[in-house]
Amino acid sequence: MVNLKRQIQQAATKHEELIRILAETDHAAPSLNKQKTLIANLEIDIAASDARVAAEEVRRLTELKDHEQYRDSIVRRLAYRATGKREAFEAQAHKEETEYFETLQREHREKETNKALKARLAAAQLAAQALEIQVAHHNEIQQELDQLFEAIFGGRTPGFPEEDERERLLELAVEAHKKASGRVEDESTAVRLLSDAQEHFRSSKIAMKEALSASNRHFFFNGVIADMIEHSALFRAQMEAMSARNLVLDAQFRSSLVETLPDVVISQDSAVKGNPFSSWVTDTVFQEEIKASAARVEQASAVLDGFMIEAAARLVAVKADFARRERELRDAWCALHKARETAFESLARRPLNASGKEI
Numbered sequence: 001m002v003n004l005k006r007q008i009q010q011a012a013t014k015h016e017e018l019i020r021i022l023a024e025t026d027h028a029a030p031s032l033n034k035q036k037t038l039i040a041n042l043e044i045d046i047a048a049s050d051a052r053v054a055a056e057e058v059r060r061l062t063e064l065k066d067h068e069q070y071r072d073s074i075v076r077r078l079a080y081r082a083t084g085k086r087e088a089f090e091a092q093a094h095k096e097e098t099e100y101f102e103t104l105q106r107e108h109r110e111k112e113t114n115k116a117l118k119a120r121l122a123a124a125q126l127a128a129q130a131l132e133i134q135v136a137h138h139n140e141i142q143q144e145l146d147q148l149f150e151a152i153f154g155g156r157t158p159g160f161p162e163e164d165e166r167e168r169l170l171e172l173a174v175e176a177h178k179k180a181s182g183r184v185e186d187e188s189t190a191v192r193l194l195s196d197a198q199e200h201f202r203s204s205k206i207a208m209k210e211a212l213s214a215s216n217r218h219f220f221f222n223g224v225i226a227d228m229i230e231h232s233a234l235f236r237a238q239m240e241a242m243s244a245r246n247l248v249l250d251a252q253f254r255s256s257l258v259e260t261l262p263d264v265v266i267s268q269d270s271a272v273k274g275n276p277f278s279s280w281v282t283d284t285v286f287q288e289e290i291k292a293s294a295a296r297v298e299q300a301s302a303v304l305d306g307f308m309i310e311a312a313a314r315l316v317a318v319k320a321d322f323a324r325r326e327r328e329l330r331d332a333w334c335a336l337h338k339a340r341e342t343a344f345e346s347l348a349r350r351p352l353n354a355s356g357k358e359i
Contacts, residue, residue: 007152015344018145025141028134035128042121049114056107149340160343166336173325173332180318180325187315190255193247194308200244201301207237208266208294215287234290238266241297248304257314258307264300266293 153163214230241264248261267289 011148011152011344015145015148018141018148021141022138022145025134025138028131028138032128032131032135035124035131039121039124039128042117042124046114046117046121049110049117053107053110053114056103056110060103060107146337149337149344153340153343160339163336163339163343166332166339170329170332170336173329177322177325177329180322183318184315184322186254187311187318190251190258191308191311191315193251193254194258194304194311197244197247197251197304198301198308200240200247201297201304204237204240204244204264204297205294205301207233207240208290208297211237212287212290212294215290230290234266234293237293237297238264241266241300244300244304248307251307251311255311255314258311261307262296262300262303264296266297 153160153167156164211230211233214226214233245261245264248258252258252260
């Protein structure tokens with residue numbers, strides 16, 4: 001106990017300095033968050049302003065062209081004068097000139113607004129950079145204070161059962177947070193793998209449609225090419241279904257709650273038909289087998305869709321649990337820090353004499 005008090009009194013000056021710096025920089029993190037929000041809003045405003053500036057520039061050039069046509073067109077002026085419509089010409093010319101200068105003013109105002117927004121953005125970015133330095137410094141000081149406390153209070157601390165209990169609760173919170181993080185990682189990976197499996201089943205279903213289409217053409221043309229297309233499509237469908245099944249197995253490895261996918265067996269033609277020995281009956285039987293295979297692919301795909309819905313729901317749940325564990329971890333850290341701060345200050349106020357006993 002005496003050694004603990006001596007350690008605390010020796011660290012008292014350092015502790016006061018660290019606490020002072022933390023108090024001075026406490027504002028930095030919330031201020032930085034506000035500054036980042038301001039920067040994001042300014043960037044949105046600037047993008048909109050850039051678009052308006054571009055639109056006003058196009059409008060100004062159009063108005064300038066109309067204005068110059070009336071201002072510089074001697075032929076048009078003479079034509080109006082010859083028909084006794086000089087006043088109409090002057091009125092139209094004045095109208096074009098007015099519209100041009102109004103457009104010019106709007107463009108100027110928008111450019112000035114744009115310039116002001118960009119100046120505000122530059123200032124906000126500079127302020128954010130300064131705050132980032134303060135936040136980094138604050139975090140370093142906080143880490144230094146944590147290390148100071150850990151050196152003094154780490155492990156069992158005689159005379160401070162509350163600090164020991166807070167330390168135990170923090171260890172439990174750290175372990176729970178770690179497990180929750182692992183569950184989020186596993187369920188996220190499972191969702192990604194199942195999503196990839198769905199893509200393979202979509203490709204398998206497309207290939208089955210191609211095979212069935214080729215089989216129908218074979219009835220009418222009895223062609224070797226149709227048979228080859230059918231055979232290739234069936235092979236691709238089987239490969240895609242196998243890839244989907246393997247991905248589901250990988251997902252099961254990450255999450256034991258992912259169920260087993262039904263086997264998908266796609267009938268494969270043993271030989272290319274379209275030869276003199278091929279019969280209509282044989283072709284009809286095999287086409288029915290293709291339809292049955294397509295139905296099995298559809299069934300397995302529907303089962304997989306159900307797996308995906310369940311996995312997505314689990315991911316939402318484990319993310320919510322992870323967020324709760326994060327809050328509990330922060331609370332446990334704060335509680336331990338407060339207990340250590342209280343213990344530190346209570347012992348720091350008790351002076352020791354030269355022999356190491358309390359005065």
